[in-house]
Ligand SMILES: Nc1ncnc2c1ncn2[C@@H]1O[C@H](COP(=O)(O)OP(=O)(O)OP(=O)(O)O)[C@@H](O)[C@H]1O
């Protein structure tokens with residue numbers, strides 16, 4: 001199973017572009033499945049509660065363990081059930097790189113990496129680079145906020161992603177960095193998506209979308 005992971009700070013467009021990319025793969029006849037973390041499984045439900053603030057204060061180590069458990073549940077049980085077996089390409093809307101960037105801040109990269117060592121590296125990691133101010137504008141516009149969605153925390157996550165991308169790249173993951181904002185101007189969804197699709201197809205050795 002070839003894993004293509006989409007990553008970025010909240011509001012960068014990870015969910016939007018995961019769905020669109022999956023649609024393009026299906027259109028091109030590539031057996032592909034769209035997966036999202038946190039999942040809809042039992043551990044994913046617990047995580048959602050914490051993200052909405054229902055579980056009280058959020059402890060980074062506890063969240064890291066929950067995300068790692070949810071991830072393995074997905075890889076070992078959820079994907080097979082939802083995708084009808086093992087798809088050729090699994091497009092993941094967030095993966096272990098989110099744990100490294102978000103929980104790595106307080107829990108430490110090394111430990112978060114260790115508890116995720118049973119989740120294989122992605123073949124391709126698409127990072128959507130958006131400044132926290134733009135991301136926060138989009139988050140505010142949609143009206144509901146989760147615990148990590150503050151300007152200060154998203155700035156720290158963005159800084160952490162740089163380290164995570166270096167780590168992944170050093171392990172042979174194809175890192176595709178895409179600008180969500182160019183020359184101070186937000187790029188349209190279509191513009192960003194056509195770049196993502198073209199570069200992911202190329203990285204996977206598939207004929208262009
Ligand atoms: N170029 C763009 N790419 C993606 N989304 C964009 C773009 N321009 C505007 N948007 C808007 O930004 C929002 C991004 O939402 P989306 O749920 O995809 O982000 P996300 O990164 O998955 O956030 P979260 O992790 O908080 O759920 C959507 O409302 C989308 O319409």
Ligand SMILES: Cc1cn([C@H]2C[C@H](O)[C@@H](COP(=O)(O)O)O2)c(=O)[nH]c1=O
Nearest residue numbers: 010037038067094095098099102103148
């Ligand atoms: C997989 C994963 C996610 N997170 C964070 C990133 C977001 O703030 C939320 C998920 O919300 P979304 O609206 O569904 O994108 O959780 C994280 O901190 N660690 C992880 O491993």
